[in-house]
Amino acid sequence: MRSHYCGELNLSHDGQEVTLCGWVHRRRDHGGVIFLDMRDREGITQVVIDPDTEEAFALADKARSEYVLKITGFVRPRPEGTTNANMSTGEIEMLAKHVEVLNEAQTPPFQIEGYTDVGEDVRLKSRVIDLRRPEMQEKMILRSKVTSAVRAFMDARGFLDVETPVLTRATPEGARDYLVPSRTHEGKFFALPQSPQLFKQMLMVSGFDRYYQIVKCFRDEDLRADRQPEFTQIDIETSFMDEAQIMGTTEELVRHVFSKTKGVEFGEFPHMTYADAMNRYGSDKPDLRIPLELVDVADLMASVEFKVFKGPAEDPKGRVAALKVTGGAQLSRKQIDDYTKFVSIYGAKGLAWIKVNELENGANGLQSPIIKFLGDDVAMQIMERLGAENGDIVFFGADREKVVNEALGALRCKIGADLNLYTKEWAPLWIVDFPMFEETDDGKLTALHHPFTAPSCSPEELENNPVTALSRAYDMVINGYEVGGGSVRIHRQEMQQTVFRLLSIGEEEQREKFGFLLDALQYGAPPHGGLAFGLDRLVMLLCGTDNIRDVIAFPKTQSAACLLTQAPGEVDGNQLRDLNIRIRRDPASATSH
Numbered sequence: 001m002r003s004h005y006c007g008e009l010n011l012s013h014d015g016q017e018v019t020l021c022g023w024v025h026r027r028r029d030h031g032g033v034i035f036l037d038m039r040d041r042e043g044i045t046q047v048v049i050d051p052d053t054e055e056a057f058a059l060a061d062k063a064r065s066e067y068v069l070k071i072t073g074f075v076r077p078r079p080e081g082t083t084n085a086n087m088s089t090g091e092i093e094m095l096a097k098h099v100e101v102l103n104e105a106q107t108p109p110f111q112i113e114g115y116t117d118v119g120e121d122v123r124l125k126s127r128v129i130d131l132r133r134p135e136m137q138e139k140m141i142l143r144s145k146v147t148s149a150v151r152a153f154m155d156a157r158g159f160l161d162v163e164t165p166v167l168t169r170a171t172p173e174g175a176r177d178y179l180v181p182s183r184t185h186e187g188k189f190f191a192l193p194q195s196p197q198l199f200k201q202m203l204m205v206s207g208f209d210r211y212y213q214i215v216k217c218f219r220d221e222d223l224r225a226d227r228q229p230e231f232t233q234i235d236i237e238t239s240f241m242d243e244a245q246i247m248g249t250t251e252e253l254v255r256h257v258f259s260k261t262k263g264v265e266f267g268e269f270p271h272m273t274y275a276d277a278m279n280r281y282g283s284d285k286p287d288l289r290i291p292l293e294l295v296d297v298a299d300l301m302a303s304v305e306f307k308v309f310k311g312p313a314e315d316p317k318g319r320v321a322a323l324k325v326t327g328g329a330q331l332s333r334k335q336i337d338d339y340t341k342f343v344s345i346y347g348a349k350g351l352a353w354i355k356v357n358e359l360e361n362g363a364n365g366l367q368s369p370i371i372k373f374l375g376d377d378v379a380m381q382i383m384e385r386l387g388a389e390n391g392d393i394v395f396f397g398a399d400r401e402k403v404v405n406e407a408l409g410a411l412r413c414k415i416g417a418d419l420n421l422y423t424k425e426w427a428p429l430w431i432v433d434f435p436m437f438e439e440t441d442d443g444k445l446t447a448l449h450h451p452f453t454a455p456s457c458s459p460e461e462l463e464n465n466p467v468t469a470l471s472r473a474y475d476m477v478i479n480g481y482e483v484g485g486g487s488v489r490i491h492r493q494e495m496q497q498t499v500f501r502l503l504s505i506g507e508e509e510q511r512e513k514f515g516f517l518l519d520a521l522q523y524g525a526p527p528h529g530g531l532a533f534g535l536d537r538l539v540m541l542l543c544g545t546d547n548i549r550d551v552i553a554f555p556k557t558q559s560a561a562c563l564l565t566q567a568p569g570e571v572d573g574n575q576l577r578d579l580n581i582r583i584r585r586d587p588a589s590a591t592s593h
């Protein structure tokens, strides 16, 4: 029907007859002439309808916002003084000859033009309308450009796109599974994949060598701002490549995507060890746009009598760290109170601080409720270690290491954002040398990445020192977001069984859950490894938003529901009977018989 998209027209079309199809974005009557802003996904063109063209004028006069029209006319330059430099079509307009109303529309639930301040719930419920907003269309178009850049890059390097099943067995990635009851196997369930991890490894054993897939994954976990229960991974696996090669290729992919879609050129990504990241930034996904760093001061605090500091300073699982904020002495009491509340979310019991007012006066030039507990000497030694200067503020964390890292790590990012301390627009890096395992409070080991990650040592060494063993895993971090993660995998059965054993997965459970993998490893599994990127997060970063729902056409809410379709929904009794499922409406009475 159309000859051009609305957003496509410019002076090069001057004098041409064109046909546009789209929606009425705005209508204005100007002294007997009607102006319609016609919109489609590519942009907006101003259409002028003159009363001389009687039929067209009568139809345009009836048209309201969001009517769907087909308009034929001539492109002409806008009269002098009426051009709009903010629009790609701002130098031209169309003089309509013929208007056809393809469909009428009711008044939309919220305005499509410009900024909308309606709540997100309203937007999600009326997603069809919300997606019409030029801002949302731009995001979806960018997302499509990203996936096509990924495919072009992977195809050019010989990666094969292979699909893996959605109805499958559980793949442990550390979240809860979404389950699907089987009708044909009474009492049995499929799990939706948390990732295609085991299938992509088996594809390597089958010899496919370089695999990728842009694939949906499902994790039933508590949602945060940057998570969704179903999300998309760019999933990659290779054989005969070591970690340096895998990181090299995937880093090149990200560079290609940023360059193609945003014109952003990255240099080589720095590498940082996990230990270093935790020490300096309190996080394994540090936002390196922010120049603040955590500094250990436990050795100085061990000598003070103040229990709040002395206790954690002497505890091998404790940490006492300081965070110097340049220019932070201007923070008000209220702001400091707000930061104290903020760190309490991470379990910190308080937030001690020292303002540096006049360092030339020694400890007398410091302002703080805690100096009297620290003593002047220790306070001044801390200032020296931090290189503090007049006008700075120093915050302290003293607790279990995990609490200090999480609290000060998050505070660092919050202050960085609040005071706009960013020193650059983009800060990509790799985190390497992760520990193999994490110790839970009850002394059990869990896999830090997933149980198929290869350790950097032999099975014997791993068994002897599991807690200190490092893995061959790597994460890619950009601006404080983990955008991708992967590892070299275990490709020998013996090592895989050692890891299962250390994770307290007994022989029987190993066979039951992972027998197919253990068998595959016996038939000539090549050395292999890979990585998965979170596509949604990557697109989110490229769009400059921190709301993951804005880059997914039909996302779920934070309580994992779809407001548009009202999913999840109830199902009919017959369907449940077919599946041999009975709903326990009242859990208390259901357990009593």
Ligand code: ASP
Pocket: 173, 194, 195, 196, 197, 236, 485, 486, 487, 530, 531, 532
């Ligand atoms: N399967 C991993 C994940 O989803 C990524 C990988 O190891 O390739 O996090």
